Amino acid sequence: MHSFGFYKTSFWLLLFIFSVVQISAQENPPIPIEVEVRTSRNLNFGSFTAGTSGGNVSVSWDGLRTSTGDIVELSAGQPVSAALFDVYANPGTIIQIQDFGETVLTNGNGGAIYLTLNSFSTGQRTFVTQTPNAQMPNEIFVGGTLRIPSDNSGNLPGTYFGTFTLNFIHQ
Template identity: 80%
Template sequence: MHNFRFYKKHSWLLLLMFSVIEISAQENPPIPIEVEVRTSRNLNFGAFTVGDAGGNVSVSYDDQRTVNGDIFELNFGEPISAALFDVYANPGTIIQIQQMGDTELTNGNGGIIYLSIDSFSTGQRTFVTQSPNAQTPNEVFVGGTLTIPADNSGNLPGRYNGTFTLNFIHQ
């Protein structure tokens, strides 16, 4: 009988060890996803002049300006730049950038031009954050295109300012 008790004690100890291992192997709860976006630099198309036929001025995500149509680049004034957004999120967060349509920009004299956002340093509108932690920003450079209509009214010249909206949606 003495051997039976010894065997029973070891079985109980072995069962207790497996219970502890099962508890410690449980998965941690999911990390809360928080995304913060800060504007670090504004989109700037620089100075240019437009003829009667209108055209387009584009600034790519890497600060390169191109023009087409009846538009002539001027090399003075504020520097050309893509917009820069600092995105703070946990590493590996999937983020989709959603634009809320074209933006109408006015100059205060009745002139209207249109802005569309069409160039992203992420290559596409959906990307995965790569920074090593949530305190290091993921830099997202954004470029766009101005569509300038043909205008003979004289109210097109001027300085245009405006705001565009992008939603950064985490998945």
């Protein structure tokens, strides 16, 4: 019996040792979220003429141009293209694209037309980055619509330039 008591005491001692050992792990620090956006190609609506009743010219995110109203698309002149932004971020980063509404573009002669960004290759303004690492760009194509007002003053013709601002907000 004496040897049975030794095993019993040893069992309780081992049980006590295992119950006192505390296992702890520290969570890895969060991966720093850095987002870099580079413009690779500008949004270009190409060449067109507008009649006196105006209309709209749109370029979709995939570079297709359409028009409505009193607009005639011309094949000569500037090439049509959606804007292209290269977004560098860690895989799985959630990014929201924010714009600031309608942008006024001018021609220097007093003419004004209006730009709205409304077509994104991501399908919506919020997306998750898909590239396998932060050194590879996530290509985001952006299209928009020009609203050409009806104008009889003669200052509408010309070449229009302007800028728009997009914020790429990471979460």
